Amino acid sequence: MRSNAELAYTKLREMAVNYELPPGSRVNEVWLSQRLGMSRVPIREALNRLVSEGLVRSSAGIGFIGRHVEAPEVCELYDIRADLEAGALHRAAVAGADTGGLAALEATTKRILKAPGRYAIRELIAEDEAFHMALANLAPNPEREVILRNVNARVRFVRRMNLETAVRRRQAFEEHHAILQALLKNDWTSAVNLLRSHLAVSAEKALGLTRAAQAVLASRSDA
Amino acid sequence: MRSNAELAYTKLREMAVNYELPPGSRVNEVWLSQRLGMSRVPIREALNRLVSEGLVRSSAGIGFIGRHVEAPEVCELYDIRADLEAGALHRAAVAGADTGGLAALEATTKRILKAPGRYAIRELIAEDEAFHMALANLAPNPEREVILRNVNARVRFVRRMNLETAVRRRQAFEEHHAILQALLKNDWTSAVNLLRSHLAVSAEKALGLTRAAQAVLASRSDA
DNA sequence: TGTATGCATACTGTATACAGTTCAACTGTA
DNA sequence: TACAGTTGAACTGTATACAGTATGCATACA
Numbered sequence: 001m002r003s004n005a006e007l008a009y010t011k012l013r014e015m016a017v018n019y020e021l022p023p024g025s026r027v028n029e030v031w032l033s034q035r036l037g038m039s040r041v042p043i044r045e046a047l048n049r050l051v052s053e054g055l056v057r058s059s060a061g062i063g064f065i066g067r068h069v070e071a072p073e074v075c076e077l078y079d080i081r082a083d084l085e086a087g088a089l090h091r092a093a094v095a096g097a098d099t100g101g102l103a104a105l106e107a108t109t110k111r112i113l114k115a116p117g118r119y120a121i122r123e124l125i126a127e128d129e130a131f132h133m134a135l136a137n138l139a140p141n142p143e144r145e146v147i148l149r150n151v152n153a154r155v156r157f158v159r160r161m162n163l164e165t166a167v168r169r170r171q172a173f174e175e176h177h178a179i180l181q182a183l184l185k186n187d188w189t190s191a192v193n194l195l196r197s198h199l200a201v202s203a204e205k206a207l208g209l210t211r212a213a214q215a216v217l218a219s220r221s222d223a
Numbered sequence: 224m225r226s227n228a229e230l231a232y233t234k235l236r237e238m239a240v241n242y243e244l245p246p247g248s249r250v251n252e253v254w255l256s257q258r259l260g261m262s263r264v265p266i267r268e269a270l271n272r273l274v275s276e277g278l279v280r281s282s283a284g285i286g287f288i289g290r291h292v293e294a295p296e297v298c299e300l301y302d303i304r305a306d307l308e309a310g311a312l313h314r315a316a317v318a319g320a321d322t323g324g325l326a327a328l329e330a331t332t333k334r335i336l337k338a339p340g341r342y343a344i345r346e347l348i349a350e351d352e353a354f355h356m357a358l359a360n361l362a363p364n365p366e367r368e369v370i371l372r373n374v375n376a377r378v379r380f381v382r383r384m385n386l387e388t389a390v391r392r393r394q395a396f397e398e399h400h401a402i403l404q405a406l407l408k409n410d411w412t413s414a415v416n417l418l419r420s421h422l423a424v425s426a427e428k429a430l431g432l433t434r435a436a437q438a439v440l441a442s443r444s445d446a
Numbered sequence: 447t448g449t450a451t452g453c454a455t456a457c458t459g460t461a462t463a464c465a466g467t468t469c470a471a472c473t474g475t476a
Numbered sequence: 477t478a479c480a481g482t483t484g485a486a487c488t489g490t491a492t493a494c495a496g497t498a499t500g501c502a503t504a505c506a
Binding site (some may be wrong): 002003006044045050073077079083085143146147 | 268296311
Binding site for chain 3 (some may be wrong): 226285
C-alpha cells in the first residue's frame with residue numbers, strides 16, 4: 001500500500017511536468033489537499049521533492065510556485081542532454097558495446113516511419129525518449145539515467161509540441177533510423193556525430209517553440 | 224529570518240555530504256529534532272529534498288536512511304562530471320569564449336603549487352571545485368551548474384581523501400596549471416584533452432579510495 | 447479617477463497528537 | 477545453544493490546530 005506522500009508525489013509530479021500547477025503563481029495547498037483527498041503534510045513533502053527536481057519553485061513565506069516555460073532553461077537542459085547522451089555513446093564506442101539489442105528499436109522506428117501520422121503524440125514521445133535512453137544505456141550509468149529522466153520530464157512539454165506535425169515526426173524518426181543504421185554497422189564515429197546533429201536540431205526546434213508553449217499556457221489560465 | 228525548514232536543509236545537507244547521517248541505517252528523526260531544536264516537520268521537509276538530491280535514501284515504512292560510499296556510484300558521478308565539464312569546455316571553445324578571467328585562477332594555482340603542504344584540506348577542496356566550475360562556466364549554464372554542484376557534494380568525501388598527500392596535491396594542481404596554460408594560449412583542443420585526462424586520473428584515484436573511505440566510516444560507527 | 451490604507455480572509459510554516467508499523471529484547475521450546 | 481514467536485518501546489506517516497504572514501477588497505482621500 002503506497003503512502004499518501006508517494007501518491008501525492010506521483011500525481012503532483014505529473015501535474016508539474018504538464019504545467020498544471022499555476023505557472024508563476026502560488027500553489028494552493030489547501031485546494032490540492034482537498035483535490036487529492038489527504039492532508040497538506042504529504043502534499044508538502046511531495047512538493048519539497050519536486051523543488052529539488054526543478055519541477056516546482058519555492059519562495060520563503062510564499063510557499064510553492066508553479067514553474068514556467070523559460071527559453072534559457074530549455075536551452076540549458078538540451079545542452080546538458082546533448083553532452084550526457086553523446087558522452088554516453090562515445091563511452092559505449094570506446095567500450096565496444098554490443099549493439100545487437102538495438103534491432104528491436106530499429107523495428108519500432110521503421111514501423112513509426114511507415115505512418116507517423118497515425119500515432120498518438122504520447123506514444124511518439126515515449127518512443128522518442130526510449131530511443132535516446134536506450135542509446136545512452138549502451139554505456140550503463142544509473143546516475144546519468146536519473147538526470148536524463150529528469151531533463152526529459154522538464155522539457156517534455158515543448159518536445160511534444162515539436163512532434164505535433166507529420167513533417168517533424170518523419171524528420172526526427174528518420175534521424176533515429178540513420179543513427180541506428182550507423183550503430184548496427186558498428187560505425188560509432190558516424191553514430192556519435194549523427195546523434196549530436198540530431199540533438200542540435202531538436203534543441204533548436206524546442207527553443208523555437210517556447211513562445212508557442214508559453215502562449216498555450218497563457219490561454220489555459222485565461223480559460 | 225530563515226525558516227526552520229531552510230535551517231534544517233542547510234544543516235542536514237552538510238551532515239549528509241559528510242556521511243554523518245548513519246550510512247545504511249535509519250535516520251532518527253526524533254533525535255535530529257532535539258538536536259536541531261525544532262519539530263520533526265521541517266526536518267522531514269528538508270530530508271525529502273535531500274532524497275531528490277541523492278544525498279539521503281528513503282524506504283517506505285522505514286523512513287530516511289543515511290547514504291553509503293558506493294564504488295559504482297562514485298564511478299558514475301565522475302563519468303557524468305567528465306562529460307559535463309568537457310562538454311562545457313568544448314562549447315566554450317566553439318563559442319570562442321574570453322579566457323582572460325582565468326588569470327586570477329592561474330595565480331591561485333601557482334600560489335598553491337609553491338607549498339601545497341601548508342594548505343588546509345578544505346581550502347584545497349574549495350579551490351579544486353572552484354577551478355572546475357570556473358572552466359565549466361566559460362560556457363554559462365545554470366542548470367548544469369546545479370548538477371555539478373550536486374555531483375561535487377556527493378563525491379567530496381573521497382575527493383578530499385585524494386588530496387591528503389602532498390604528492391597528489393602537487394599532481395592535481397600541476398594538471399590544473401597545464402590546463403590553464405593551454406587556455407590562456409587559446410589552445411582549446413589541448414585544454415579539452417588535458418581536462419579529460421585530468422578527470423580520468425581523478426576518477427581513477429577517487430575510485431581507488433572508496434574502500435578506504437568505507438573503512439573510515441566503519442571505524443566512525445564503531446566508536 | 448487613481449492611490450493609499452486598513453481590515454478581514456486565506457494561506458503558510460510548523461508544533462503536537464495519534465494510529466499504525468518496525469524492530470530490539472525477551473521468552474519458550476527443540 | 478539456536479531459533480521461532482511474542483511483546484513493548486520507539487519510530488513513522490500524517491491529521492489537525494494554531495500563530496504569523498500574505499493578499500485581496502473595500503473605503504477614504506487627494
